[in-house]
Amino acid sequence: MVNTALRKKFLEIHRILGRRYPKVRRHRPRPLMDELMLQLAGNRSDEFRRAALDRIRKRFADWNELRVARVSDAERIFEDLPGGSEWAVRAIRTLEDIFQDRGDMDLAFLGTMKLPEVRRFLTSIKGIDRAEADAVILEALNAPVMPVTEWGLRFAKRMSLAGKKATRAHWQKVVEETLPVEHIYKFYKLIEKHVETICHPERPECDRCLLRGRCSSKGRF
Numbered sequence: 001m002v003n004t005a006l007r008k009k010f011l012e013i014h015r016i017l018g019r020r021y022p023k024v025r026r027h028r029p030r031p032l033m034d035e036l037m038l039q040l041a042g043n044r045s046d047e048f049r050r051a052a053l054d055r056i057r058k059r060f061a062d063w064n065e066l067r068v069a070r071v072s073d074a075e076r077i078f079e080d081l082p083g084g085s086e087w088a089v090r091a092i093r094t095l096e097d098i099f100q101d102r103g104d105m106d107l108a109f110l111g112t113m114k115l116p117e118v119r120r121f122l123t124s125i126k127g128i129d130r131a132e133a134d135a136v137i138l139e140a141l142n143a144p145v146m147p148v149t150e151w152g153l154r155f156a157k158r159m160s161l162a163g164k165k166a167t168r169a170h171w172q173k174v175v176e177e178t179l180p181v182e183h184i185y186k187f188y189k190l191i192e193k194h195v196e197t198i199c200h201p202e203r204p205e206c207d208r209c210l211l212r213g214r215c216s217s218k219g220r221f
């Protein structure tokens with residue numbers, strides 16, 4: 001049974017953060033391979049992701065061309081993006097792993113599989129953990145899955161949306177069971193933006209935070 005008090009709190013946070021970050025909205029789902037490669041960038045910002053994809057489009061015909069590129073060339077192409085060279089090397093290795101495993105670069109088959117099988121395939125790729133796999137599922141397959149990252153769980157604990165000892169799996173279950181499915185994508189992106197902008201890991205800027213009136217951790221840092 002849905003916890004109505006918690007649902008109300010989730011929806012309130014969704015509304016407040018939605019007002020604070022009006023530019024956060026559902027973008028057109030990216031192709032699966034684009035999203036998968038971008039997840040290899042870890043915690044890097046959306047700006048990094050956009051810049052990396054833009055460069056891929058300008059310099060390579062497709063992901064296969066990056067796969068067969070010389071590592072030193074790829075490193076050079078991305079070197080002015082902070083962390084770009086490392087990302088390019090990881091991307092080449094991952095593309096090669098997928099090619100060796102599948103014989104091609106087409107991931108369209110994932111769209112026909114059940115969620116646990118898609119997760120299993122994605123997390124079998126070196127460098128992709130459960131949260132990153134779920135982000136690919138949410139972003140590229142448009143499935144109502146809440147990716148549970150370290151920063152997301154930290155925010156949930158600060159806001160008392162999850163208990164101090166809650167695990168990532170527990171937090172994911174709570175969100176997916178409590179929040180209407182149509183809000184999951186935006187809720188995830190709004191929290192990501194808020195953590196990036198205000199609720200930093202160290203020294204969150206509680207004085208500037210629109211959630212401070214509802215946050216049990218405000219001013220404790």
Ligand code: SF4
Nearest residue numbers: 199204206209215218
């Ligand atoms: S009040 Fe502080 S700890 Fe709470 S959500 Fe806002 S920034 Fe984070």
